[in-house]
Amino acid sequence: MTTTFVVNDGAFVSRSVRGACPHDCPDTCALITTVENGVATRVQGNPDHLHTGGVLCAKVSKYTKRTYHPERLLTPMKRSGPKGSGQFTPVSWDEALGDIAARLAAIAQRAPEAILPYSYAGTMGMVQGESMDRRFFHQLGASQLDRTICASAGAEALVQTLGGKVGMKVEFFAESKLIIIWGSNSIGSNLHFWRFAQQAKRDGARLVCIDPRKSETADKCHEHIALRPGTDAALALALMHELIVNNWLDHDYIARHTLGWETLRERALQWPPERAAEVCGIPVEQIRQLARDYGTTKPAAIRLNYGMQRVRGGGNAVRAVACLPALTGAWRHRAGGMLLSSSGQFPAQRAVLQRPDLMPAKTPRTINMSTIGDDLLREASPAFGPKVEAIVVYNSNPVAVAPDSGKVVQGFAREDLFTVVLEHFQTDTADYADYILPATTQLEHWDVHLSYGHTDVVLNRPAVAPVGQARSNAQIFRDLAARMGYTEPCFADSDEALCRQAFGDAVDYALLESQGFATLAVPDAPFAEGHFPTPSGKCEFFSARLAAQGLDGLPDHLSNYELAGTSARHPLAMISPPARNFLNSTFVNVQSLRDIEGRPVLEMHPDDAEARGIANDAVVRVFNDRGSYLCHATVSRRARPGVVNGLGIWWRKLGLNGTNVNEVTSQALTDLGRAPTFYDCLVEVEACNTPAAAHATA
Numbered sequence: 001m002t003t004t005f006v007v008n009d010g011a012f013v014s015r016s017v018r019g020a021c022p023h024d025c026p027d028t029c030a031l032i033t034t035v036e037n038g039v040a041t042r043v044q045g046n047p048d049h050l051h052t053g054g055v056l057c058a059k060v061s062k063y064t065k066r067t068y069h070p071e072r073l074l075t076p077m078k079r080s081g082p083k084g085s086g087q088f089t090p091v092s093w094d095e096a097l098g099d100i101a102a103r104l105a106a107i108a109q110r111a112p113e114a115i116l117p118y119s120y121a122g123t124m125g126m127v128q129g130e131s132m133d134r135r136f137f138h139q140l141g142a143s144q145l146d147r148t149i150c151a152s153a154g155a156e157a158l159v160q161t162l163g164g165k166v167g168m169k170v171e172f173f174a175e176s177k178l179i180i181i182w183g184s185n186s187i188g189s190n191l192h193f194w195r196f197a198q199q200a201k202r203d204g205a206r207l208v209c210i211d212p213r214k215s216e217t218a219d220k221c222h223e224h225i226a227l228r229p230g231t232d233a234a235l236a237l238a239l240m241h242e243l244i245v246n247n248w249l250d251h252d253y254i255a256r257h258t259l260g261w262e263t264l265r266e267r268a269l270q271w272p273p274e275r276a277a278e279v280c281g282i283p284v285e286q287i288r289q290l291a292r293d294y295g296t297t298k299p300a301a302i303r304l305n306y307g308m309q310r311v312r313g314g315g316n317a318v319r320a321v322a323c324l325p326a327l328t329g330a331w332r333h334r335a336g337g338m339l340l341s342s343s344g345q346f347p348a349q350r351a352v353l354q355r356p357d358l359m360p361a362k363t364p365r366t367i368n369m370s371t372i373g374d375d376l377l378r379e380a381s382p383a384f385g386p387k388v389e390a391i392v393v394y395n396s397n398p399v400a401v402a403p404d405s406g407k408v409v410q411g412f413a414r415e416d417l418f419t420v421v422l423e424h425f426q427t428d429t430a431d432y433a434d435y436i437l438p439a440t441t442q443l444e445h446w447d448v449h450l451s452y453g454h455t456d457v458v459l460n461r462p463a464v465a466p467v468g469q470a471r472s473n474a475q476i477f478r479d480l481a482a483r484m485g486y487t488e489p490c491f492a493d494s495d496e497a498l499c500r501q502a503f504g505d506a507v508d509y510a511l512l513e514s515q516g517f518a519t520l521a522v523p524d525a526p527f528a529e530g531h532f533p534t535p536s537g538k539c540e541f542f543s544a545r546l547a548a549q550g551l552d553g554l555p556d557h558l559s560n561y562e563l564a565g566t567s568a569r570h571p572l573a574m575i576s577p578p579a580r581n582f583l584n585s586t587f588v589n590v591q592s593l594r595d596i597e598g599r600p601v602l603e604m605h606p607d608d609a610e611a612r613g614i615a616n617d618a619v620v621r622v623f624n625d626r627g628s629y630l631c632h633a634t635v636s637r638r639a640r641p642g643v644v645n646g647l648g649i650w651w652r653k654l655g656l657n658g659t660n661v662n663e664v665t666s667q668a669l670t671d672l673g674r675a676p677t678f679y680d681c682l683v684e685v686e687a688c689n690t691p692a693a694a695h696a697t698a
C-alpha cells in the first residue's frame with residue numbers, strides 16, 4: 001500500500017503519501033503529502049502521530065516551494081569557469097559519473113586517504129544520510145569524517161554521565177510541574193516539545209528559560225535567566241550547592257543509583273551561589289530561587305538543547321546539568337528527569353547499513369569536520385597523512401556553516417582540490433565544485449528516520465517522481481560504486497531494501513508501512529530504578545573513563561577560550577543561534593521564508609549600540625582577528641549587555657558583501673567530543689558607512 005487514500009475522479013487523481021520530515025530538528029515530524037496528478041501540492045503534519053499532532057513548522061509547511069523551486073538543480077553540472085565562480089554547464093549523468101569515478105580511482109591508487117567525504121544532517125535519513133555513501137567510502141579506503149559539527153560535546157557528556165543519548169520521553173513534559181528550558185529556543189527549534197510544555201503551563205507548571213538571549217521562548221516563560229555564554233556549569237554547580245546545603249536531596253536515589261557522590265559533593269560545595277552569580281553575571285537571588293524551585297517542585301524536568309554546548313566547556317556543562325535529576329531523584333517520575341537527545345534509544349543497525357568491515361585492514365585516518373578550514377590547507381606530513389586532494393560533499397553546506405569561513409573558503413578555492421557536491425541547490429559550497437550532482441528531496445525518495453527528540457521511527461515513502469534528472473544520494477553512490485567496479489553484493493541494495501535493513505527485526509516494518517511510524521517500547525520512566533546504560537549501571541557523577549583519559553572525572557566549570565573582559569580590542573561576546581525560519585543554512589533561498597527573516601541581523605543591547613554610535617537597522621561590521629562580516633544591527637533588549645547575537649546561518653551570497661557570521665567564529669574545539677565552539681567568540685562591532693556596505697545583495 002503506497003498511499004493513505006486515493007481519490008480518482010475521472011482524469012483527476014489525488015493521493016496522500018505518508019512521509020517523514022528529513023531536517024536536522026529534534027521533532028522528526030510525520031508528514032502527509034497531497035499529490036495531485038503526480039505533483040505534490042501540499043505537505044501537512046500527520047494528525048495520527050502523537051508528537052506531530054498534525055502541526056508542522058512554517059518552514060516545512062512550505063516544503064513544495066523547496067521541491068519545485070525554480071532554482072532546483074535538475075541535471076549534473078560541470079565547472080566551466082574559474083574555481084568558485086559558480087559557472088557550470090550541464091552534462092549527462094554518464095559523463096559526470098564516468099569522470100568522477102576515474103578521478104577518484106586515480107587518487108585512490110596512490111593515496112585513498114587523500115579522498116574525504118564531507119556530510120552532515122541535511123537529511124537525517126538513515127538511507128540518504130548514512131548507508132550507501134558509507135559503504136562506498138569504506139570500500140574506497142577514504143579518510144573517515146568525524147561528524148562533530150553540532151552535537152558531539154553534549155553527546156559525549158551524556159555518554160559519560162547517563163551512558164548514552166537517552167532521557168525522558170518528550171510527551172511526559174506535559175505532566176511536569178517545573179520545566180527548565182536550558183540553552184534552547186524551543187519555539188523556533190523544537191516546536192513539538194514546546195506544545196507539551198504549553199500544556200504543562202496551562203496545568204500550572206512553572207517554566208524557566210536559561211539563555212543569554214531573550215529568545216521568543218524566554219518571552220513565554222515565567223522566568224528568564226540571562227547568564228553569560230559558556231557559564232552554565234557554574235550555574236549547575238551552584239544549584240547543586242543549594243540542593244546540598246538545604247538538603248533537597250533524594251538520599252536513597254543517590255545511594256542506590258549514582259557513582260561518585262562524595263567527590264561531587266565536595267566539588268559542588270566550592271560553588272556557593274555568590275561565586276556562580278559573579279561568573280554567570282546574574283543576581284544571586286535568581287540562583288537561590290531556581291534551586292529552591294528545582295529542589296522542592298515535583299516532578300521537575302529539564303529540556304536541554306545543544307545551544308549550551310558550543311563553547312570550550314560545553315561538555316562539562318552538559319555533564320553538570322545531567323547530574324541534577326539524580327540528586328533530587330527526579331528520574332523516579334515519568335515527568336521528571338531531563339532530555340537532550342533520545343537518539344541512543346533506537347536499535348539502529350549501523351554496521352549493517354554502513355559496513356565498516358569493507359574498510360582496508362589499516363583503518364584510514366579520521367578528519368574532524370569542524371576543522372575543515374585548517375585541514376584543507378594542510379600539507380602532507382607524517383602526523384596528518386596525505387594532503388586532501390578530493391572532497392565529496394553531500395547533506396551539508398560547509399562553506400556557509402563551518403567555523404572560520406575565511407579558511408574554509410581558501411581551502412575550497414584550491415585549484416588542486418577535486419570537489420564533488422551532491423545538492424538540491426547551488427549553495428555557497430556548490431559554487432566551489434568541479435561537479436554538482438542533483439539530488440532528490442524527501443518528497444522524491446525512500447528513507448527511514450530515527451529522532452533525537454522523540455522515540456518513534458518514521459518511514460518516508462516517495463510521494464512524487466524525481467524532479468528533473470535528480471537521483472537519491474544512495475542511488476548516486478550505488479552508481480559510483482558500479483563505475484568503480486565494486487562487486488560486493490551490498491552495493492546493489494535498493495533504497496527500499498536499505499530502509500528495511502536500518503532497524504532489521506528490531507522495528508515492525510509492516511507497521512511502518514501501514515501507519516507511517518512505529519513507537520519504540522521504551523519504559524515511561526526509564527531510570528526510576530537506576531538501570532542507566534553506563535558501565536556501572538549508575539548515573540556517573542564521577543566518570544572513571546574520563547579520568548582514565550587524563551581528564552577531570554567530575555564536571556567543572558571551564559571558562560570560555562575567548563572570555564569577555566580579556567580583550568580590549570574585541571570586548572563583545574558573540575553567539576550565533578539559529579534563525580526561526582531557516583534550518584541552519586537550509587531554506588535561506590526560499591524567498592517567502594527569507595522575507596520573514598528580512599536580512600542578516602546582529603542583535604545588540606541599547607547600551608552597547610549607543611556606546612558605538614550604532615542606530616537600529618544600521619549596517620555594521622562585526623570583526624575580530626579571524627575576519628569580519630557585514631549585517632544590520634537590531635538594537636534590542638533581546639541581547640544582554642556585552643553579548644551580541646548574530647542570528648544564523650545566511651547563505652554568504654545572499655548576505656551582505658558575500659559574508660556571513662562564520663567569518664568570525666573559531667576552529668577551537670570543546671573540552672569533550674571534539675566539537676566546534678561557535679558561541680565562544682569575541683568580536684567588536686562598528687558602524688559601517690562605506691559604499692560597499694550599501695551593496696547588499698539581499
Ligand SMILES: Nc1nc2c(c(=O)[nH]1)N[C@H]1C(S)=C(S)[C@@H](COP(=O)(O)OP(=O)(O)OC[C@H]3O[C@@H](n4cnc5c(=O)[nH]c(N)nc54)[C@H](O)[C@@H]3O)O[C@H]1N2
Pocket residue numbers: 024025026150151182183184185186188189190210211212213215228229230231232305306307308309311575577578579580581582583584585679
Ligand atoms: N528553526 C530552526 N530550528 C532548528 C535549527 C535551525 O537552524 N532553525 N537547527 C536545528 C539544529 S541543527 C539543532 S542542533 C537543534 C538545536 O539547536 P540549538 O543550537 O540548540 O538551537 P536552539 O534551540 O535555537 O537554542 C539555542 C539557544 O541557546 C542559546 N545559547 C547560546 N549560548 C548559550 C550558552 O552558553 N548557554 C545557554 N544556556 N544558552 C545558550 C541561544 O541564545 C539559543 O536561544 O535545532 C534544530 N532546529
Ligand SMILES: Nc1nc2c(c(=O)[nH]1)N[C@H]1C(S)=C(S)[C@@H](COP(=O)(O)OP(=O)(O)OC[C@H]3O[C@@H](n4cnc5c(=O)[nH]c(N)nc54)[C@H](O)[C@@H]3O)O[C@H]1N2
Pocket residue numbers: 022024119120121122123128149150151394395396397398401402422423424425427439440441442473576577578583584585586648649661662665678
Ligand atoms: N555560526 C554558527 N554556525 C553553525 C551553527 C550555529 O548555531 N552557529 N550551527 C551548527 C549546527 S548545529 C549544524 S547541525 C551545522 C549544520 O550544517 P549543515 O549540516 O551543513 O546544514 P545545512 O546548512 O542545513 O545544509 C544542509 C545541506 O544539505 C542539503 N540536503 C538536504 N537534503 C539532501 C539530500 O537528500 N541530498 C543531498 N545531496 N543534499 C541534501 C541541503 O540542500 C543543504 O544545502 O551548522 C553549524 N554551524
Ligand code: SF4
Pocket residue numbers: 021022023025026027028029056057058059060061191192583
Ligand atoms: S518542526 Fe522540525 S521536524 Fe517538524 S516539520 Fe519542522 S523542521 Fe521538520
Ligand SMILES: [Mo]
Pocket residue numbers: 024149150151306
Ligand atoms: Mo545541529
